[in-house]
Amino acid sequence: MRLLLYNIRYAAGIGRQFHLPVPYSGYFKHTNGNLKKIVEFIQSVDPDIIGLIEVDSGSFRSEKNNQALAIARALQHHHVYQAKYSASSMVRKMPLLNKQGNAILTNREIVAERFHYFRNGVKRLVIELELEDCSIFLVHLSIKFRHRQYQLQDLYGMLKGVKKPVIVAGDFNVLRGTRELELFMAASGLRNANRNGQPSHPSRAPRRQLDYIFHSREITITGFQIPQITLSDHTPLVCDFEIVTPRQDGNVNPLSEDTKQKWNSRNRLVYHKG
Secondary structure (H helix, E strand, O other), rough: OOOEEOOOHHOOOOOOHHHHOOOOOHHHHHOOOHHHHHHHHHHHOOEEEEEEEEEOOOHHHOOOOOOOHHHHHOOOOEEEEEEOOOOOOOOHHHOOOHEEEEEEOOOOOOOEEEEEOOOOOOOOEEEEEOOOOOOEEEEEEOHHHHHHHHHHHHHHHHHOOOOOEEEEEOOOOOOOHHHHHHHHHHOOEEEEEEOOOOOOOOOOOOOOOOEEEEEEOOOEEEEEEOEEEEEOOOOOEEEEEEEEEEOOOOOOOOOOHHHHHHHHHHHHOOOOOO
């Protein structure tokens, strides 16, 4: 299967157009033009699962359209969207901000969907999507160090009861570096799909790793790429994986020929369109 993780920044774009006439004014401009480019990129990647961070669900900037739904329709995927602020948050009462959330899209059958909220921070949403053979958790952690540590503790608690192989993906905002995640990874047993620590932010000249795809040991990563595109301030992460099933002799089944052929045809992915 192929997983795409992408913080799309509400399709607001980057660069001069985003910062004119005043800095960050792009957050208040119509975004459908850039969203079309994002859709074209996602279609070129052909993912089975898509984790989208910073999605507009229907404010004036998206011209009242839910961006997750628009992308799902273009790809013929199912989609699950939720506001990233808890129901009790005052942000839910503020125009524009109350339309901001995250989403998971997939062409696989959805067994169950659950929405969790961290106890600390402003951005608190965790989307849990259970598929037939694995569970996906999508997160967007706080920009405050102390809140991130509390959120990682909560996330560990959510993962402990999951019986299926797990993928945890999202924008972790670890502004102090990957060392922030060492305790969480040691406790959970999760592994980083980005073996070489490739940076993902900012997209024009990536120098830090903010976006992560973690996986449990039952999952084998067959490919990992970070396409260098500049449709958002983050670059996307593309991860190919297979669920490894244990055999009766205690070993694991090797990668299927079908998976090998798919990876051989997909691993030439290069996308430089701005």
